[in-house]
Amino acid sequence: MDITQLDTPSLLVDLDIMEANMRQVDDFAKEQGIAWRPHIKTHKSIEIAKLQMANGACGITVAKVSEAEVMVKGGIDNILVAYPLASRTKLKRVAALFPLATIILTIDSEEQAAHVQEFFQPIDQEVEVWLKIDSGLKRCGVDPGEPTLRLAQYVSERCPNLKLKGLYTHAGHSYAATDYEQIERIGRYEGECIVASAQLCEEHGIPIEVRSVGSTPTFRISGKVPGITEIRPGNAVFYDAIQVGLGAATYSQCALRVMATVVSHRPGERLVLDTGSKSLALDQGAHGNATVKGFGHVVGHPEIVIQRLSEEHGVASIEGETSLRLLDRVQIIPNHACAVMNLFDQVHVVREGQVIDTWKVDARGHVQ
Template structure:
């Protein structure tokens, strides 16, 4: 493995399987569905492994990701993103025409008219899920009354079918303690379940009540009435998740193989800059890590700053590293790092066993 050129994106096969199976086992224990978000890995191969482990379908962030996954044979896809552009709706129609069971997020009454207009001259009815805001304050209607208003409006559109209510508690990444993550997760589940109950009081059936977020899925997924979980990052984990105490650093399946390109009395330079490690140090204002990646086996090193092609690491004590040595670095944020690479080098027990394509890399439209 250390004979590979650098930087290389490495994926530990056994850790990957362990992480997938942990999520699947939790879903089975709770008797709920598992619909992983693929924006972390962007790989048809990994999505197929998740489906084999019991996933009912997948979640994507963008239509481009959904198109790639559909071409790879995955036919049950939630696009967890609001869509109202006529050009994008035409792409949804093409997916429906291919037999893909597509659902999309809605959180605005005006968007419903755009969807209805583009679908009216097709044979298709589009399934939509109401997104509620459980505290992230990004997209989503407020739980309860606003969800009911939107649900009633959906029922007046002949080309739309209400299939579920969902949320994403991404603000859990700003939590300072596990107790706070627990509280966020509990509210995440309640916001969906209670919104669904209010809709059903009005005679509007809500088959799916879905929650997400790697830090919170084990809490939100235990709320009575939740029917589905959608964690993404948990397939790999990363240094930010370890910093949140969601996992331990040795559970992280994804690393970067880097070379030492410079050794000086007070610093070491790696060939992994911002174009590979990216600049994340946390999320939503919470810095959960020190430096720009965890260098495995070298506690004396902190990657203090990044330029585009250089990782500049400072030393707390003397290091044994020398020119051309190679190290593995656990990235702070796996999702952004994966999007910088064309392929994973898959390894097991230190031996390369395969190369997998990052199929949906750059699919941001």
């Protein structure tokens, strides 16, 4: 059916744009001779994960055990859990997935490694692990260089059930960059610190098979560093207004849209859309940097700026003249696609203005 038959607010994904985004990532990976393992916290969809695998991805990345459970149930069988797990509750859930898929765990400290080893030793389970390296975000991760080597030695010598195969990092602080030159510097260091840390480990007899980098703003930079073997962009499947603000994408590459209706209009002053914080989220930047204007980009209407959100209302100012009237519809490119996807139960798959399918947002709300 035509998208005009949908009620609003509705979440749309343009299949042509999304598939083009996937091909661009895959083409880049092939050019560099590396793998790509997209982070599915952006879309939380089994169908989209399968499309990524069909378009060349070697596996997927998740943030949460519950996301991994959903993806394994959907048939995805190679998953990096990019989050340091230590509790017995979560490790027990992970262990239940091992007969069904390759599950890779993250280590970022000796204390955490000891907890993971203590859990898996009695059941004699071998676990593939990668070390999380802090390349500047100052969130999780061990520092590169000597601290990485010491942690690698601890895991290799003191944790017989943990099989160290990789190092990875996420340069999320690139979202706070003030210009693209800064993003380039962050991206180069992201790749270089992983490669240098891996080489240091190998000089001490610890082989590092995988050297993985992430972050949508930086993957085209860090992925070119010699020695990197894998990239993990997540947001690149959709892109969004924040990525446009950072210079990492254009609006024409933004596949995810929220369709809204004008529900109130005061000519020359403001109009109100039926999309509030429960459908657009409140993001206006990431990691301390505001990169967007308003709460989403209204496609084709630069005169409309969504100035404030309540739960169900998007209140927009009118800068000059507008053709929009009561009951007119607009499409809004969200500031942060990942947060918006997690607000909807389903996404309508659109090609040339026609709804060709509707997919469940399978891991929506799976935050454990």
